[in-house]
Structure formats: structure tokens, C-alpha cells
Amino acid sequence: MEIINGTQVAFLVKEKLKDDIKNNFIELNRAVPKLAVILVGNDPASLIYVEGKSKACSQVGISSQMFHLDEKTTENELREVIEKLNKDKTVDGILLQLPLPKHFDENKMVNLISPEKDVDGLTRVNLGKLISNDNTGLFSCTPSGIIELLKYYNVNLKGKDVVIINRSLLVGKPLAFMFLNEDSTVTICHSKTKDLKEKTLKADIIVVAVGKKGFLTQDMVKDGAIVIDVGINRNNEAKKVCGDVDFENVSKKASLITPVPGGVGPMTIAMLLKNTYLAAIKNR
Ligand code: NAP
Numbered sequence: 659m660e661i662i663n664g665t666q667v668a669f670l671v672k673e674k675l676k677d678d679i680k681n682n683f684i685e686l687n688r689a690v691p692k693l694a695v696i697l698v699g700n701d702p703a704s705l706i707y708v709e710g711k712s713k714a715c716s717q718v719g720i721s722s723q724m725f726h727l728d729e730k731t732t733e734n735e736l737r738e739v740i741e742k743l744n745k746d747k748t749v750d751g752i753l754l755q756l757p758l759p760k761h762f763d764e765n766k767m768v769n770l771i772s773p774e775k776d777v778d779g780l781t782r783v784n785l786g787k788l789i790s791n792d793n794t795g796l797f798s799c800t801p802s803g804i805i806e807l808l809k810y811y812n813v814n815l816k817g818k819d820v821v822i823i824n825r826s827l828l829v830g831k832p833l834a835f836m837f838l839n840e841d842s843t844v845t846i847c848h849s850k851t852k853d854l855k856e857k858t859l860k861a862d863i864i865v866v867a868v869g870k871k872g873f874l875t876q877d878m879v880k881d882g883a884i885v886i887d888v889g890i891n892r893n894n895e896a897k898k899v900c901g902d903v904d905f906e907n908v909s910k911k912a913s914l915i916t917p918v919p920g921g922v923g924p925m926t927i928a929m930l931l932k933n934t935y936l937a938a939i940k941n942r
Contacts, residue, residue, distance in 0.1 A: 662807055663920065671928040671932060675931055693722045697755045699758075704757075714931055715931065718931050718935075769782055778798065779796045783795070788832055819842070820843065820844045824846075824848070825846050845861070862884065864883055864885050874902055887915070
């Protein structure tokens with residue numbers, strides 16, 4: 659069994675980006691790529707995420723600007739901010755931190771972002787490009803990070819049976835199409851799926867993103883399977899983060915497995931930085 663080192667792979671992605679930004683922007687006296695981060699309200703987890711993203715930007719030479727809006731911001735006010743940033747030629751990428759407060763139609767707000775600046779890959783245009791295997795789009799960060807990790811560990815995805823336990827627009831749906839584009843055979847599972855264990859036991863690769871500690875147990879995994887844990891569950895008392903996989907026992911059966919923390923999480927941020935760089939390269 660091998661444990662995937664997402665921190666290390668993310669570090670390598672960021673080192674390469676740092677070089678690319680130096681060569682293609684700084685040394686040519688061009689303004690470095692710029693990310694605009696919009697946060698509405700004061701959700702504590704979101705505050706930590708946006709701070710982490712801004713810090714990661716500065717590590718690779720991307721400039722970032724935070725737009726912190728009041729909890730009571732209206733849809734029209736948020737629309738104005740997004741439309742201004744869409745027009746701003748100094749801004750290459752726009753990230754709208756989710757979840758938004760409950761009075762927003764999240765899907766409507768996300769789709770106001772210009773697809774060329776949609777570094778989270780969540781607009782209909784970019785999701786459509788992913789489905790049609792058109793690589794001119796910007797693609798979702800967590801799913802891209804998972805595919806990048808598997809490729810780094812030389813996993814041949816062609817013909818592999820993949821089970822994804824999640825059908826969200828953020829994770830499961832885009833990831834399913836990324837695996838399909840790599841010639842894998844994909845089963846998407848969710849809370850209404852019958853006989854989940856029967857399906858996971860047949861899988862060469864299991865991706866779990868349910869948000870429940872210890873959800874994927876040893877008896878659900880076949881010998882030698884690859885297990886990717888996307889879940890983030892916070893144990894506030896112990897101030898510890900854990901995933902959805904019973905790591906101690908599942909790791910005895912898996913051939914390759916991601917830990918939490920240090921697996922998929924760091925890759926999500928690395929892919930956000932890469933998308934911001936790609937947006938700047940493509941659109942200037
Ligand atoms: P979400 O929209 O709530 O999705 C959860 C998925 O799990 C849904 O598809 C749900 O099914 C399914 N599910 C829930 N209970 C189930 C059960 N008993 N059996 C089978 N499926 C079940 O959440 P999300 O935004 O996709 O995030 C999922 C998890 O990944 C969270 O822990 C989140 O923190 C984490 N995450 C991590 C990263 C990272 O960078 N590491 C990035 C994004 C998300 P239904 O669709 O039927 O409700």
C-alpha cells in the first residue's frame with residue numbers, strides 16, 4: 659500500500675507555476691496574473707479558505723484581491739461587483755467563495771462570471787466544454803486535482819471501473835466526465851443509490867465525497883483498490899480534520915490511498931492557481 663502525498667504533488671505543481679510566471683510574466687515586464695476573490699458574509703470556514711487561497715497566490719507570484727461583502731448584500735449588488743470584475747482587464751480570474759448566504763440563487767450568481775475568468779470551472783459554459791471534451795475551458799479544481807494526483811502516481815485510467823460517491827456540481831459530476839474523458843467506466847452514487855457496497859466492491863477506483871467521518875469502511879473495498887478521500891470533516895473539539903474513509907482499516911486493503919489532511923485538499927488550491935495562470939495566458 660502506498661499513501662498519496664498530495665502536499666508534495668501540490669508543491670511540485672506550485673514550483674512549476676512559479677517558474678512559468680517568472681518566465682512568461684515577470685521577466686517580460688508583464689503584470690502578473692491576478693485573482694479576485696469574492697466573499698459574502700462571515701462564514702468561519704469560508705474565511706479560512708479565502709485566506710489560504712490568497713496566501714497560496716502570493717507563494718507562486720499571483721496577485722490577489724479580496725472583495726469582502728456584507729452578509730446582507732443583495733443579488734443586484736453582487737451582480738454589479740461581478741460585472742465590474744468581468745470588465746476589469748487587470749483581473750484574470752474571479753472566484754466566488756461558496757456557499758453564499760441562503761438568500762442568493764447560487765447557480766445564477768456563479769453563471770454571471772465570465773467563463774474566461776471562471777477559475778473554479780463552475781459556469782455552464784465551462785461545464786459544457788468539459789462534457790464535450792473540449793480542453794479550451796477552465797475545469798473544476800477538486801476534480802482536476804484528483805486526476806492530476808492519479809496521473810502523478812502513474813495510474814492508467816483507461817478501462818478502469820470508477821465509483822464516485824457524490825453527485826454535486828463541485829465534485830462528482832465534473833469528475834465523472836474527467837474520468838470518462840480518460841476512458842474509464844464510471845458509476846455515480848448518491849444518497850438514493852441502492853446496494854452501494856455491491857458497487858464499491860467491484861471498483862478499481864473509489865472516490866468518496868460524502869462529508870461523513872468513517873463512511874467508507876474496509877468491507878466496502880476490494881483488495882488492491884485505489885481510494886480517494888475528498889471529505890473534509892472537522893472535529894471542533896480536537897481541532898482535527900478527517901476525511902470520509904476509515905483510513906486505518908481501508909488502507910490495509912487499498913493499493914493507493916489519499917490521507918486527510920494532505921491528500922486532495924492541497925491539490926484543489928494548486929489547481930486554482932494553475933487555472934488563474936491559464937486564464938491570464940489565454941485571455942491577455
Ligand atoms: P454535497 O453537495 O453535500 O454532496 C455530498 C454528496 O454525498 C451528495 O451527492 C449526497 O447525495 C452524497 N451522500 C450523502 N449521504 C450519502 C449516503 N448515505 N450514501 C451515499 N451518498 C451520500 O457536498 P460537496 O460540496 O460535494 O462536498 C462533499 C464533501 O467533500 C464535503 O465533506 C466537503 O467538505 C468535501 N470537499 C472537499 C474538497 C477538497 O478540496 N478536499 C473540495 C470540495 C468538497 P445526494 O446528492 O443524494 O444528496
